[in-house]
Amino acid sequence: MERVTLSGISPDAFITQADKRALASLEKVPLLPAVLRKFSELGLDRWLYCVNMAMSVRCGKRQYPTPYGIFVEACKVLDVPEPELYITNNPFPNAFAGGIERPYVVIRSSMLDCLSNGQLYHLFGHELGHIKSGHMLYQMVGRLLIPLLQAVGRRLPIVGDAAAIALLFAYYEWFRQAELSCDRAGLLVSQNLECSLAANLAMTAGPNRFSHEQNLEPFLDQARAYQEATPLDQLGKIILFFTMTWNFTHPMPVARAQQLEAWARSGEFEKILKGRYPRV
Numbered sequence: 109m110e111r112v113t114l115s116g117i118s119p120d121a122f123i124t125q126a127d128k129r130a131l132a133s134l135e136k137v138p139l140l141p142a143v144l145r146k147f148s149e150l151g152l153d154r155w156l157y158c159v160n161m162a163m164s165v166r167c168g169k170r171q172y173p174t175p176y177g178i179f180v181e182a183c184k185v186l187d188v189p190e191p192e193l194y195i196t197n198n199p200f201p202n203a204f205a206g207g208i209e210r211p212y213v214v215i216r217s218s219m220l221d222c223l224s225n226g227q228l229y230h231l232f233g234h235e236l237g238h239i240k241s242g243h244m245l246y247q248m249v250g251r252l253l254i255p256l257l258q259a260v261g262r263r264l265p266i267v268g269d270a271a272a273i274a275l276l277f278a279y280y281e282w283f284r285q286a287e288l289s290c291d292r293a294g295l296l297v298s299q300n301l302e303c304s305l306a307a308n309l310a311m312t313a314g315p316n317r318f319s320h321e322q323n324l325e326p327f328l329d330q331a332r333a334y335q336e337a338t339p340l341d342q343l344g345k346i347i348l349f350f351t352m353t354w355n356f357t358h359p360m361p362v363a364r365a366q367q368l369e370a371w372a373r374s375g376e377f378e379k380i381l382k383g384r385y386p387r388v
Contacts, residue, residue: 111185111229111299114380116387119241121380122292127285134246134278143275147249153208156248160206164194164214175220175228179213182232182297188240195220201314205235208244221315227307230294237293243286250279284359291368296380301372305365312361331366 114121134140147153167176176193183190191211198216205213213235223231238247254276295304302324309327310319359367371377379385 109299111181111297112381113185113187114296114385115187117187117296117380118386118388119237119289119293121385122237122296123241123289124285124292127282127289130278130282130285131246134282137275137278139272139275143249143253144245147245147252152252153248157207157210157212160194160196160212160214164196167193167195174225175215178225178228179232182229182236185229185297185299186233186236186240186293188236191236191239201311203231203235205238205244206248208248211239211244213239218315219311222310222319223307224310226298226300226303227310230298230304230307232294233297234290234294236297237290238286240293241286241289243290246279246282247286250283254279287358288364288367291364292371292377295368295372295377299381301369301377304368308361308365308368327362328365328369331362331369334360334362335366 165171167173167179169176172195175195179193180190191205191207191213194212194214196214196216199218201216201219201222203213203215203219205211213232215231219231220228238244291304291308294307295301298304298307305328306322306324309322309324312327313319313322358364
């Protein structure tokens with residue numbers, strides 16, 4: 109299919125209000141400025157880039173040309189300067205964007221088994237959404253900081269329990285909300301709601317020998333049922349959040365599907381494809 113190129117599109121076209129509020133809350137945590145300064149002083153961005161380059165295969169016209177071609181087109185659609193694309197060996201499907209001075213996207217080998225070519229547009233659009241939205245600094249600091257705070261907690265110099273807990277809560281909330289924003293970016297690149305939702309289904313189930321039996325409609329019924337839970341079930345969600353899911357970096361997969369479907373049905377998606385969107 110021929111995709112609409114969204115020239116000059118601003119990330120405000122797809123960033124959710126909840127994402128903006130979560131980021132504003134994160135930026136108010138007193139500990140964060142010192143952490144960001146230390147990240148820059150230590151040159152950790154360059155170190156992480158070198159580690160990834162040493163352990164992954166960089167894609168190009170002569171190396172994995174099919175996923176690379178999809179990636180190049182995704183960059184054009186979302187109007188993002190082309191980052192580097194890497195494939196790494198890992199049996200658990202995932203992908204991520206990294207790099208502040210030199211952005212890159214990494215896709216795990218199992219993800220290529222999980223998604224069709226069409227669904228890769230959604231995945232690449234999602235990761236490019238992180239880059240276009242300027243998420244890289246906060247995300248990379250979070251990936252290093254969160255395990256450190258969880259491991260040593262109060263033993264960090266000048267970092268008390270309250271400051272560490274506040275930063276952790278703020279970071280996890282922003283991580284989850286940023287994922288919902290970038291799901292929208294994925295849809296803007298795939299430009300096919302069914303394809304994007306099917307990508308969500310495939311990633312939720314993972315690669316398996318019965319993947320040909322996947323059915324999108326029951327998955328969406330499941331997502332709607334989760335969203336429209338009874339008051340008792342809603343209370344269970346709250347309890348579940350405070351006991352387990354508060355430290356998830358991604359929203360629940362079925363909730364992501366429901367949120368993306370709702371945004372597409374709202375009319376905003378079609379408006380953007382027709383050229384009515386905020387520009388940088």
